[in-house]
Amino acid sequence: MKGSQQSLVALLKSLLFGWAVMILVGACQSVKEVPTVSNVATMVLKNGVIYPMETTRQRVTTIAIRENKIVYIGYEAGAQKWIGSETKVVDLGGKMVLPSFTDGHIHPISGGSRLLNCDLTDLRTDAEVIAKIKAYAAANPDKKWIQGGGLWLPSIGGGNPNKSVLDAIDSERPIFITSTDGHNAWVNSKALKIAKVTKDTKNPVGGVIERAADGSPSGTLREYAMGLVRKFIPPMTLEEKAEAIGLAIDIAHQNGITAWVDAAVDEETIQAYLQLEKAGKLDLDVTLALITEIIKEMDAVEEVIALQKKYENESKHINLKSTKILIDGVVEGKTAALFENYVGEDFKGEPYISAEAYNDMVAAYDKAGFQVHVHACGDRGVSMTLDAFEHAQKVNQTEDARHHIVHLQLINEKDIPRFRELDVIANLQTLWATPEDTYISDLTIPVVGPERSAWIYPFGAIANSGAMLANGSDWPVTSMNPFPAIQVALTRRGPDSEVRDPWMPQHLMNLNDVLLGYTNGGAYLNFAETERGALTVGKSADLIVLNQDLFAVPKTEIHKTKVLMTLYRGKVVHITEEIGS
Secondary structure (H helix, E strand, C coil): CHHHHHHHHHHHHHHHHHHHHHHHHHHHHHHHHCCCHHHCCCEEEECCEECCCCCCCCCECEEEEECCEEEEEECHHHHHHHCCCCCEEEECCCCEEEECEEEEEECHHHHHHHHHCEECCCCCCHHHHHHHHHHHHHHCCCCCCEEEEEECHHHCHHHCCCHHHHHHHCCCCCEEEEECCCCEEEECHHHHHHHCCCCCCCCCCCEEEEECCCCCEEEEEEEHHHHHHHCCCCCCCHHHHHHHHHHHHHHHHHCCEEEEEEEEECHHHHHHHHHHHHCCCCCCEEEEEEECCHHHCHHHHHHHHHHHHHHCCCCCCEEEEEEEEECCCCHHHCCCCCCCCCCCCCCCCCCCCCHHHHHHHHHHHHHCCCEEEEEECCHHHHHHHHHHHHHHHHHHCCCCCCCEEEECCECCHHHCCHHHHCCCEEEECHHHCCCCCHHHHHHHHHHHHHHHHCCECCHHHHHHCCCCEEECCCCCCCCCCHHHHHHHHHHCCCCCCCCCCCCCHHHCCCHHHHHHHHCHHHHHHCCCCCCCCCCCCCCECCEEEECCCCCCCCHHHHHHCCEEEEEECCEEEEECCCCCC
């Protein structure tokens, strides 16, 4: 009998527990059916192909946003409790959703101002270039200087354009045209006369004045030699800089970008950003890499640190603790620092300062808590920079500095594992890794030769080494649109629909790695991986809706991808008519 009583008690306990569970489940279901004010979503995107991009290629269908945060991600049934009468529900119709992108290396003022002057972007022949400059000069008779940018260097004069061409367009006004890579200027005789640059003018440190047979300047100025003329051009006003940044922000949103690293910032640029922020017009996350004039060595470090301290309390959303250093030039201009001579030359390019001075500068920045952002194109320049980062780690015992190297045009194979070993981020411009780019076929491969050409933009090898990756456009050097760049990373050929064998296939990347560089890696680059870069609950509602699933379409169709909607902190900053409502 006693055993029966125990069994009955056990049965009653089991029934009571079951009823309790049923009551609790019912209560939960009632909450889903009747949302309270505190958990109603601002927006729900459903019926999508949503890739959270934490690390793996998982996907879900639905995401709920409340104000500026993600509150739910998963499947439609689970989102019902977040939907109230005021919730905007968008049926995506199977469209792809990703975290919005970070552009890890960009020049917004240069790009915006190019749009306001003579924009030579996408012109590839000398006839097109000359006609555009001529038309601009005629349409702007009141401008004291004719300024332009976006010159595709191989399009005219074999990469060494002559002043006589510009003299024929206008000999009375100075003309100053920058190449698309920003490392060369094409000027006319009037500009050289104003700057008093003659055959007796010596090359400045870190610069080259191209010359005619008699030693007179021929019209092309490289690297620091550009400053000989540029300093006479009336500077942009603060309002003009703010306008240029505003134009760049609009283009960024259209391309799914809600965060960037401005890669060359002076004091007036800081002020322009602060002006936009105070006006409520800075709808993206910003890191400003304060420019270091490397030839000033330790004096430059002191200036940059002082500038950061001056403005460090002016904004909660703009990161100023970053600096940009150029250790060398570019291979196509024969100004990048190489280990071996350029083909047919008895020089190999020189870094702008000695290794010892460079180590001291980087260590000083590292000790001060700065993130160091280095332009290095030559294999020697890259190796010196890795040496400098290693030196800083040993001297300061610092961790998690997140220093990064941008461009990586030519790398010595032995240096590739060092990115992971030293926790250095590789900041990639993948659009450039194709022989359809005449900068590569006409100006780079011929000057480094076939053996070294196997290590031009070795992005796949870097990715396979386990290094942390970030991606940048270098706009306006090339397009801000990330999708042609993504396609080139996967194909190592020009961003079009033609199927061709990949160039240097050992450096092909996979789509997941490239997308992580734009999302997770971009956030990590800016010390923001806990806030954005992946679509997870609690993170900022920074996301994009695309017209096609990048994982489903042929690789050669990725360049056609369009951004249909961009959200920044839950706010729609770009939308097209194609998006469902």
